Amino acid sequence: MVARTGILLTLAVALSGAALPAPTDAAPVPAHPTTAPARLAKSVSAARKTPPAATLPIATAFSLKDTDGKIVTLDSFRGRPTVLFFFCGCSWCLDVARSWATLQHGNALPGADTPPVAPKQGSASVAPPARPVRPTTVIIYSSDREETAAFAKRSGLDTAQTIFLSDEDLHVTDDLYHADPCPRAFVLDAAGRIRYTNTGKDDQPRVAPADIIVAKTLNALRTADKPPHP
Numbered sequence: 001m002v003a004r005t006g007i008l009l010t011l012a013v014a015l016s017g018a019a020l021p022a023p024t025d026a027a028p029v030p031a032h033p034t035t036a037p038a039r040l041a042k043s044v045s046a047a048r049k050t051p052p053a054a055t056l057p058i059a060t061a062f063s064l065k066d067t068d069g070k071i072v073t074l075d076s077f078r079g080r081p082t083v084l085f086f087f088c089g090c091s092w093c094l095d096v097a098r099s100w101a102t103l104q105h106g107n108a109l110p111g112a113d114t115p116p117v118a119p120k121q122g123s124a125s126v127a128p129p130a131r132p133v134r135p136t137t138v139i140i141y142s143s144d145r146e147e148t149a150a151f152a153k154r155s156g157l158d159t160a161q162t163i164f165l166s167d168e169d170l171h172v173t174d175d176l177y178h179a180d181p182c183p184r185a186f187v188l189d190a191a192g193r194i195r196y197t198n199t200g201k202d203d204q205p206r207v208a209p210a211d212i213i214v215a216k217t218l219n220a221l222r223t224a225d226k227p228p229h230p
Contacts, residue, residue, distance in 0.1 A: 056193040059084070059186065060176045064140065064165040067149040072165055074138075074192070081110070081135040081224040083217060084186040086179035088142040089151050095210035096183040097155035100137065103218065104158040109135060110222050135221055137162040142182070144168045181205045185213060187220040196220030 063073045074082075085100070087093035103109050111134035139155075139162060141148040148166040152159065173179045177186070183205055187196040196217065202208060203216050 056195065059188050059192050059194050062172045062176055064167055064172060065145060067145050067152065067164050067166070069145065072163060077136045077138065077188075078190065078192055080133045080190050081221055082188040082192075083135055083137050083221060084140060084177075084188065085137065086140050086142070086173050086177065086182050086184040086186075087151065088182045089147070090182065092206050092210070093183040094155065096185070096213055097139070097151075097157055099210045099214040100217075101156040101158065103214070104137070104161050105156075109161075109218070110225065111135065133225065134161065135224075139164045140167050140172055140179075141165065142167055142170055142173055183210075183213065185217045187217060187224055189224040195224045 059074060061074050063071050066072050083100075085093075085096065087097060137157065139148075139152070139157070141151055141164060143151075143166065145166045145168075148164050152162070152164045167173050170180075177184070179186075183198075185196070185198050186194055189195050198204065198208070198213050198216060203213050205213075
């Protein structure tokens with residue numbers, strides 16, 4: 001009898017268009033799976049699957065002549081960390097170059113017990129080395145070959161560890177790397193990804209002392225042979 005009365009009441013309310021009263025002990029409505037917390041969790045999960053290496057820029061390819069007139073390509077240094085220095089010969093550049101030379105001659109760079117590397121012909125995808133290897137230092141100088149060779153002597157850089165390239169028309173310096181003002185440093189890992197360049201407030205060119213720029217470059221170089229964190 002009670003059930004029949006309840007059914008009749010429900011039908012009467014429905015026909016009249018009135019809303020049914022909410023039951024006092026109704027269970028809470030479960031959240032929809034596309035609510036904000038669910039979307040946030042999904043985004044975090046997706047971000048964790050994206051390796052940071054994908055966000056690291058690849059250094060722009062280029063080719064320049066060394067002091068002997070031989071064409072050298074950036075790809076020829078793939079397979080080990082590389083440091084690109086953009087110099088014009090000013091006192092700021094010379095200070096950085098001489099500080100870096102001190103590290104070279106003092107065997108203070110990573111992989112000091114490994115032999116220097118000469119540029120390779122062609123390019124290939126090379127896995128990161130199993131242990132630290134001596135980096136290649138590449139000087140991109142904003143003048144002709146004769147001035148580049150003269151700077152090499154003034155700088156004191158170890159010619160066994162350093163490649164000097166002439167960028168007389170500033171195409172690589174200005175158009176490809178936007179490396180003005182100097183001195184600029186770029187640390188590349190074995191895959192050619194840019195791990196560091198000095199554009200911060202505390203290491204910007206012609207503001208930060210040479211020791212700061214060199215110290216930050218060295219620190220980046222020490223981790224350049226390690227894979228990016230997952």
